[in-house]
Amino acid sequence: MASLTGAHTTSPANVQLRRKKVPWTAKEEELLKMGVRKFTSVNDRNIPWKKILEFGSSVFLMGRTTIDLKDKWRNMCKGSPRAK
DNA sequence: CTAGGGTTATAA
DNA sequence: TTATAACCCTAG
Numbered sequence: 001m002a003s004l005t006g007a008h009t010t011s012p013a014n015v016q017l018r019r020k021k022v023p024w025t026a027k028e029e030e031l032l033k034m035g036v037r038k039f040t041s042v043n044d045r046n047i048p049w050k051k052i053l054e055f056g057s058s059v060f061l062m063g064r065t066t067i068d069l070k071d072k073w074r075n076m077c078k079g080s081p082r083a084k
Numbered sequence: 085c086t087a088g089g090g091t092t093a094t095a096a
Numbered sequence: 097t098t099a100t101a102a103c104c105c106t107a108g
Contacts, residue, residue, distance in 0.1 A: 021093060021102060046086055068103075070087070075101065 019063060024072060031056035032069055047073075 035052030049066035 018092075018103065023101075048085090050085065065103095066085075067087095067105095071102070071104095074088085079100070 022061060022063075025061065027059050028056075028061065028064075029072075031059050032073065036073070 032052065035055045036047060039048050039051050039055070047070070049069045053060060053064065053066055053069060
């Protein structure tokens with residue numbers, strides 16, 4: 001008994017607050033670009049992230065949300081033009 | 085549901 | 097310390 005091996009499934013101390021910092025995969029960026037390029041229209045000012053997420057829900061990582069897509073796209077587009 | 089802002093963590 | 101990438105919360 002006394003099997004105090006701890007370690008359940010995620011690192012020594014369980015990280016309850018804030019998810020793990022998982023870097024986006026190349027497939028994610030590709031699918032995101034493809035979805036936006038294939039969905040967004042000249043009539044649709046906004047971006048149907050919801051549709052895009054469902055479009056590649058099989059490839060997207062687990063725990064990804066529409067907020068994350070918008071965030072990545074914005075953070076990328078902001079630091080894309082003109083390398084600082 | 086989509087858009088914007090603020091904060092945290094990691095790398096250079 | 098600064099910059100980059102990612103995550104969470106709030107507002108329209």
